[in-house]
Amino acid sequence: MKKKIIRTTTVPASFNLLQGQLEFLNKYYEIKGASSPIGNHIQNISKREGIYIEPIEITRRINPIKDLKSLFKLYQFFRKEKPFIVHSITPKAGLLSMVAAYFARVPNRIHTFTGLIFPTKTGLSKKVLIFTDKVLCFCATKIFPEGNGVKNDLINYRITSKPLKVIANGNINGIDPDHFNPNLFEINLKKTLKKELKIDEEDIVFIFIGRLVGDKGINELVEAFSRLNRIYSNTKLLLVGDFEEELDPLREETILEIKTNKNIVFTEWVDDVRPYLSISNVLTFPSYREGFPNVVLQAGAMGLPSIVTNINGSNEIIQEGKNGTIIPAKSMSALYDKMSDFYTKKIAYSNIQCRELVTSRYNRQLVWNAILEEYKKL
Numbered sequence: 206m207k208k209k210i211i212r213t214t215t216v217p218a219s220f221n222l223l224q225g226q227l228e229f230l231n232k233y234y235e236i237k238g239a240s241s242p243i244g245n246h247i248q249n250i251s252k253r254e255g256i257y258i259e260p261i262e263i264t265r266r267i268n269p270i271k272d273l274k275s276l277f278k279l280y281q282f283f284r285k286e287k288p289f290i291v292h293s294i295t296p297k298a299g300l301l302s303m304v305a306a307y308f309a310r311v312p313n314r315i316h317t318f319t320g321l322i323f324p325t326k327t328g329l330s331k332k333v334l335i336f337t338d339k340v341l342c343f344c345a346t347k348i349f350p351e352g353n354g355v356k357n358d359l360i361n362y363r364i365t366s367k368p369l370k371v372i373a374n375g376n377i378n379g380i381d382p383d384h385f386n387p388n389l390f391e392i393n394l395k396k397t398l399k400k401e402l403k404i405d406e407e408d409i410v411f412i413f414i415g416r417l418v419g420d421k422g423i424n425e426l427v428e429a430f431s432r433l434n435r436i437y438s439n440t441k442l443l444l445v446g447d448f449e450e451e452l453d454p455l456r457e458e459t460i461l462e463i464k465t466n467k468n469i470v471f472t473e474w475v476d477d478v479r480p481y482l483s484i485s486n487v488l489t490f491p492s493y494r495e496g497f498p499n500v501v502l503q504a505g506a507m508g509l510p511s512i513v514t515n516i517n518g519s520n521e522i523i524q525e526g527k528n529g530t531i532i533p534a535k536s537m538s539a540l541y542d543k544m545s546d547f548y549t550k551k552i553a554y555s556n557i558q559c560r561e562l563v564t565s566r567y568n569r570q571l572v573w574n575a576i577l578e579e580y581k582k583l
Contacts, residue, residue: 207235208289210580213279214238215263215298217246220254222294222319222499223378227254229573234289234580239282240298263298267333272301279305290580294319294377300341307344313583316341317349317377320496320517321358325420338364347579351377351497354517372575375521376497379569385506387556390483399484402470404441409548412443412485412509414478414500415492417463418453422491422514422534427459427469429541430489434468437548442466442489445481447474482507487547493534495519505529505563508556512543522567528559 212227214220217240220227227236231254240247242260251258261278264271283291283306292315293302299316306314323334342348342365350356352375359369373379396406404410411430417423423444430442444463448455455463463469475481478500482488488504488511497518501511505522511529513519523529532539 207233209235209237209286210290210292211237211239211283211286211288213291213293213298213302214240215265215295216241217243217250217258219295219298220246220250220258224253225381225569226378226573226576227256230577230580231256233577237286237288239279239302263301265297272297276301276305280309283309283311289313290315290583292317296322296337300337303341303344313347314345315347315349316345317351317372318355318359318496319351319377320494321355322494323362324358325494335362335364342367349579351375352518352521354521355496358517370579372579373572374566375518376499376502376567376572378499379567379572380499380502380506380563381569382506382560382564385479385482385503387483387508387560390480394480395484398480402443402472402484403467404443404470404484405439408439408441409437409487410441410443410485411487411489411544412445412481412504413489414445414481414503415490416453417444417446417448417455419455420453420493422493422540424456424459425535425537425540426489426491427462428537429544430469431462431466432541433544433548434466438468440468440548442469443481443485444469444471445475445478478503479507482509485509487512488529489540489544490514490519491532491534491540492516492519497521502563502567505559508560510554510559512540512547522563524562528554528562 230236236256238258239261241263247258259282263275279301290313291302291306291311293299294317303314303316323331348367348369349372350369356369415421434440463471488509490513495516495518501519501522504511511523513523514534515531520531523531530543532543
């Protein structure tokens, strides 16, 4: 009889970050999940991965009453299922799952820190976030930081004295080099997509993929591009993602520029980012904080160099001058300079090398095997 493992996330969309991994692990263990019931996500992920996911509402924001209800439901679920391991990702699910599993006497309680919020916060909110992460770590038996940057933050802020281990070379799921492969996209397909988006063949395309919010550096990116575009008209900025007006809205002037600048192409969120990467020249990812950004891996696997900020994850994936360049966070001028250099100096990055540096170190099978081995050690 297979031992049982329950994987938990705050929202079911986060299970998409583990695409294929749960199906793989289900060959060796009985994998179940728990996450908020949002739309048809749970049903779709259950079908794709071949696992059962328990619908338990978990809010992203702090809500004492709802959080206590979620905690109790998780506790009941764990007591009923009696898993060998509970393994959580995402902050809120991590806190509630580890506390619930602790009181439910689950023998192995694992949390993967995919990123830390508190380093960029100040005042009371920072103290609260540090405290909750300390509680999480106290209740966990094993802690996996997604990358060395996250690991160092956990150590420097004294969040826990427990051993910290980065799985493989970092990232929670790795990259599928057969799926993210530039050779899958023919010239005619790319020409058609460019025509739809009103991108000319001679245009240099800077692409961003992710939430269009302040802490992703979108304000700086739009300002830097607009300045560059006034000088070099055959440049395009391709924004692939959704606005998030509640948690971290953009400045009004940024939104206006996105809507009125004909050389800024906004697509909203798409299920498959590969075609958009295939028609782009360079990824611009000026985020303020990350754990280990998938989009930088995806761009690299598609042969693109990246301009990234000196933050966790990004500065582990990018090797200066080989598959991109690293700039200070929150610096519009540094971002403009590197975008300008890429255009004017025609900096030559080998597409083959950009791909090889990612696929050789972050192949998803390496990550899956490393996680499996960690489970087997228990």
